[in-house]
Amino acid sequence: MYVAVKGxxxxxxxxxxxxxxxxxxxxxxxxxxxxxxxxxxxxxVARVMAEGSLYDQELAALAIKQSRGDLIEAxxxxxxxxxxxxxxxYSNPIDTGKMSCIRRISATFKDAPxxxxxxxxxxxxxxLLDFKLAAEGDDKISDDEYDTxxxxxxxxxxxxxxxxxxxxxxxxxLIQTEVESDTTPDDLTxxxxxxxxxxxxxxxxxxxxxxxxxxxxxYSTQRGYARNHAFVxxxxxxxxxxxMDIPELGFSIDIGEIQITExxxxxxxxxSKKEPPQFTRGYGLVFGQSxxxxxxxxxxxxxxxxxELGEDFVGAPAxxxxxxxxxxxxxxxxxxxxxxxxxxxxxxxxxxxxIRKIRKEALAHQEAAKSEDNQPLEAAE
Amino acid sequence: xxxxxxxxxxxxxxxxxxxxxxxxxxxPGYQVPFASREMPMPYGWGxxxxxxxxxxxxxxxxLKVIDQGADDTTNAVSxxxxxxxxxxxxxxxxxxxxxxxxxxxxxxxxxLTEDQILVYQVPIPEPLRFLEPRETETRKMHALEEYGLMxxxxxxxxxxxxxxxxxxxxxxxxxxxxxxDPSPIPKFDNPKxxxxxxxxxxxxxxxxxxxxxxxxxxxxxxxEDYPFEAMKAEGCCALCGADHxxxxxxxxxxxxxxxxVCSDTDYCESRRAAGHVGAQGTPQNQEAAAx
Amino acid sequence: xxxxxxxxxxxxxxxxxxxxxFRKIMNVMARPGIIEELCVAVPPAPLSTAAGSLLLTLxxxxxxIYLAGKFxxxxxxxxxxxxxxxxxxxxxxxxxxxxxWEDLQPLHDFPIGTPEYPDRSATLIVEMENLVSSGAxxxxxxxxxxxxLSLPDVTAFQKNAMLFPLGLDxxxxxxxxxxxxxxxxxxxxxxxxx
Numbered sequence: 001m002y003v004a005v006k007g008x009x010x011x012x013x014x015x016x017x018x019x020x021x022x023x024x025x026x027x028x029x030x031x032x033x034x035x036x037x038x039x040x041x042x043x044x045v046a047r048v049m050a051e052g053s054l055y056d057q058e059l060a061a062l063a064i065k066q067s068r069g070d071l072i073e074a075x076x077x078x079x080x081x082x083x084x085x086x087x088x089x090y091s092n093p094i095d096t097g098k099m100s101c102i103r104r105i106s107a108t109f110k111d112a113p114x115x116x117x118x119x120x121x122x123x124x125x126x127x128l129l130d131f132k133l134a135a136e137g138d139d140k141i142s143d144d145e146y147d148t149x150x151x152x153x154x155x156x157x158x159x160x161x162x163x164x165x166x167x168x169x170x171x172x173x174l175i176q177t178e179v180e181s182d183t184t185p186d187d188l189t190x191x192x193x194x195x196x197x198x199x200x201x202x203x204x205x206x207x208x209x210x211x212x213x214x215x216x217x218x219y220s221t222q223r224g225y226a227r228n229h230a231f232v233x234x235x236x237x238x239x240x241x242x243x244m245d246i247p248e249l250g251f252s253i254d255i256g257e258i259q260i261t262e263x264x265x266x267x268x269x270x271x272s273k274k275e276p277p278q279f280t281r282g283y284g285l286v287f288g289q290s291x292x293x294x295x296x297x298x299x300x301x302x303x304x305x306x307x308e309l310g311e312d313f314v315g316a317p318a319x320x321x322x323x324x325x326x327x328x329x330x331x332x333x334x335x336x337x338x339x340x341x342x343x344x345x346x347x348x349x350x351x352x353x354x355i356r357k358i359r360k361e362a363l364a365h366q367e368a369a370k371s372e373d374n375q376p377l378e379a380a381e
Numbered sequence: 382x383x384x385x386x387x388x389x390x391x392x393x394x395x396x397x398x399x400x401x402x403x404x405x406x407x408x409p410g411y412q413v414p415f416a417s418r419e420m421p422m423p424y425g426w427g428x429x430x431x432x433x434x435x436x437x438x439x440x441x442x443x444l445k446v447i448d449q450g451a452d453d454t455t456n457a458v459s460x461x462x463x464x465x466x467x468x469x470x471x472x473x474x475x476x477x478x479x480x481x482x483x484x485x486x487x488x489x490x491x492x493l494t495e496d497q498i499l500v501y502q503v504p505i506p507e508p509l510r511f512l513e514p515r516e517t518e519t520r521k522m523h524a525l526e527e528y529g530l531m532x533x534x535x536x537x538x539x540x541x542x543x544x545x546x547x548x549x550x551x552x553x554x555x556x557x558x559x560x561x562d563p564s565p566i567p568k569f570d571n572p573k574x575x576x577x578x579x580x581x582x583x584x585x586x587x588x589x590x591x592x593x594x595x596x597x598x599x600x601x602x603x604x605e606d607y608p609f610e611a612m613k614a615e616g617c618c619a620l621c622g623a624d625h626x627x628x629x630x631x632x633x634x635x636x637x638x639x640x641x642v643c644s645d646t647d648y649c650e651s652r653r654a655a656g657h658v659g660a661q662g663t664p665q666n667q668e669a670a671a672x
Numbered sequence: 673x674x675x676x677x678x679x680x681x682x683x684x685x686x687x688x689x690x691x692x693x694f695r696k697i698m699n700v701m702a703r704p705g706i707i708e709e710l711c712v713a714v715p716p717a718p719l720s721t722a723a724g725s726l727l728l729t730l731x732x733x734x735x736x737i738y739l740a741g742k743f744x745x746x747x748x749x750x751x752x753x754x755x756x757x758x759x760x761x762x763x764x765x766x767x768x769x770x771x772x773w774e775d776l777q778p779l780h781d782f783p784i785g786t787p788e789y790p791d792r793s794a795t796l797i798v799e800m801e802n803l804v805s806s807g808a809x810x811x812x813x814x815x816x817x818x819x820x821l822s823l824p825d826v827t828a829f830q831k832n833a834m835l836f837p838l839g840l841d842x843x844x845x846x847x848x849x850x851x852x853x854x855x856x857x858x859x860x861x862x863x864x865x866x
Contacts, residue, residue: 192414335424350548350567387687407854524787594814
C-alpha cells in the first residue's frame, strides 16, 4: 500500500542538525574565531563584503564561518541581512585622491609623483607551497610587542594625498574627460533594473557582481571579444574616510574608514565618428583588497561604453549590457540554478503525458505508413 | 519575534510591493517592475511569492502553502515555517479554511471563493522569454501587442508534432490584451484561472509582479482548428478514486510498477475522509484504526 | 472627529493596520464598484477617514502627491508630510492625486503611463459627498455580472477606459467608505441602457 510521503518538516530539521555538526567539524580542534578569520583570511572577508554589498568585517567573518567557507553562501547571508537594515541616509562621495594607500602602482609610467608602492602583493612571489606555514607553531605576540610594531600605520601617514595618474594625461587633453556630476545615482537595490542603464548603475552591478564572472568577461575582451587595449593607468589600495552630512549639525562628520581598491585603466582609442583620437577610461572600485576584481571591472566597464564613445557593437558578451547586468549577480544566478533541485514532478508529469501522446501518434502514423507501403500497387492507384 | 518587522519586510518595502500589486490588478496580465528585495531564501525558491504574500498577510489570515499541490513538500514546509515565525499567522492544509494560499506549480482542485487570495511563485514571468531572450525586445512586443512570434511557435509545434507541445507554463491572453505566463502550472489548471479569488503573481529574481482580478477573461492561446486541450494522465487516483483531478505518477517498485495519485494532497484526503476509496486505498477509518 | 495636530491621527500599529487597510484597498481595486470601510486614520478636515487611511497605507517619499482645490491646505499638507513624508507635485508629475471631482479636472493633465510602462500612471482619489451602490453600471475584470456605483461622471470614465492599457485608476472616498474604478472597467449610465 502506498502512503503519501509525509514528514518533510522532520527531514528538514534533521538535515539542518547534520549541517551544523558538519560545519563545526572535529570538535577536538579549537573553533575558528571571527577575529582569526578577519585577520588571517582577510581577502576572503573582502570578497564577501564586496559582493555582499555591505562593509562589515565582523559580519562577513561570521557569514564565512556559518557557510563553512562557501563564499557565495556567505555573500548570500550578507545580502539577506543587508536588506533588513534601515537606511538612515547616504554618505558623501568618498575621495579616493585622499586615500591612505598601502599599494599604488602604475603600469603606464615608470615613475610618477607619489611613486610606485608595491604594498602587500602576491605579485612576484614564487607560487611555491610554503611548508613552513604548515609546520608553524603559534607566533602570537603580546599587546606590548604589538604596540611597538605599528610600522604599517606610519606607512599610511606617508602615503596620503597621492595624485591620480590619469589626471596627468587629462592635463594634456590626451584622455577623455569625465564630466563631473552631483546627480544622485540610481540605486540598484531600491529600483528595478531598467535598460539602457546609466554607467553608475552598470558600475554598481559590476562591483557586486561575481568575481569569476566579471574576470571571465574581462579576459574575453583581452582575447579579442571587443578588445579595448587596456593599460593599468593606476591601481591603488588603501583606506578612505566616509563622511556624512548631518542636517541637524549643519556640517558633515566622519562615520568611519573603509578599505577599497580602485583601478583606472587607460585604453587606446583611435577615435570614432563622435570622438577624436585620445585615450579612454575604464573604472573599477571594490570594497577591500580585491585587485583582480577591480581590474576586471574596469575592463568590462570600458567594453560597455561602446555606445557613448561611438564605437561599433561587435556582438561581444562584454559589450552587451543586458547580458552582463542580468547575469553577473551570483546570488540571483545560484538561486535560480539550484532551484532545479526543488520538486518539479507536476511539470514533469505533464511533459510525460505529452511525450507519450506525441509518441503514440507518431508510432501510429509510422505503422499506417508501413502498411500502406506493403499494399499491392494496384490497390494504391 | 521582535528582531524583524511583522511579516519580515519593512513597511516601506511593503508599500512599494502593494502599489505594484494594485497597478497589476488595474492592468491584468501586465508585468509591473518592482524593486524585489533579497530574502532569506534563495532566488528561484519562491522569493517573489513570499514578498507578495508578506505584503498581503494580516494577523487574522489563515495561510496555506503548497508546492506541486502538496502541503508537505520541503519548500512548502520551509515557506510555511517562515510565515509562522515572522507573521505569526495560523496555517492550514485545508484549502477551504485558508484565506491566503501561496502556491508553486498548481491551482488547488477545490474551487476558490471570493474571500481567498492565490499567490503564485513565478520563475520566469515573461511568456516570450524563450522566444526572445532580451527584456528590451519583449517589453516592446507587449507594448505593441505583437504576439506573432508566440503564435508562430505554437504553429510550428502543430506542424511538427500534430499538436501544441507545451504542457506547462501554457500562455494565456488576459482580458483580450496581455499574453501572460501562468507560472509552471500544468495546462490542466489553465481553465481554472477564471475564478472568484484574486490571483497574484510574484517573480523575485526577475523583479516582476502581475495579477488577474476575479472573473477576468483568461484564454489559453490556441487555433480554431487546434483548440486548447487541458491534459492529465489517463486514469483515477489510486487512493480516492477521483477521475477529474490532476494525477501524479508514482513509481512503486523496482520493476517500474506505477500508480496514479492526486497531486492535490488536501483534496485527496478530504475525499477519502468523505468515504471515497480508490483501487489501492483503504477506507480512512480503517487506516486510523490500524495506526 | 478630526485631529487637532498634524502629529496625530496616524497608524498606532503600522504593520498590522497598514496590512488590514491594504487588503480592503486591494479588494475594492480587484472588484470595482464594491464598497469597503476604511477607518484607521483620523486626518484633518476636510480629508476623509478613508482617503487618509489610503494615503497612510500607500504613500511615502517615493510617491509625489497632487492636492486639488480645498484639499490643498496647510493642515492636510503637514499631516501628509509628517505621516507619509511624501513630496507634493503638480498634476503632471503626480503618482497620487486627491481632490473633489471638479477640482481634479482636466484629467488629461495626469500621467497615463507609457506603452512600455502603463503602470507609470496616476492614481486619483476622488473625495465624494456620498458613495452608494447605485448609479452607473460597471462591468469588466473583477465583476461577475455587473456592479453599480454612484460615480461623479460617466463619459470621463468611458474615455479613460478607451486608453487601455494606458489610463488612470480611481478611488472614491466618502467618510469611511471607499470604492475603486480601474481603467479596465466598462461604465454605462442607466439611461444609456434604456
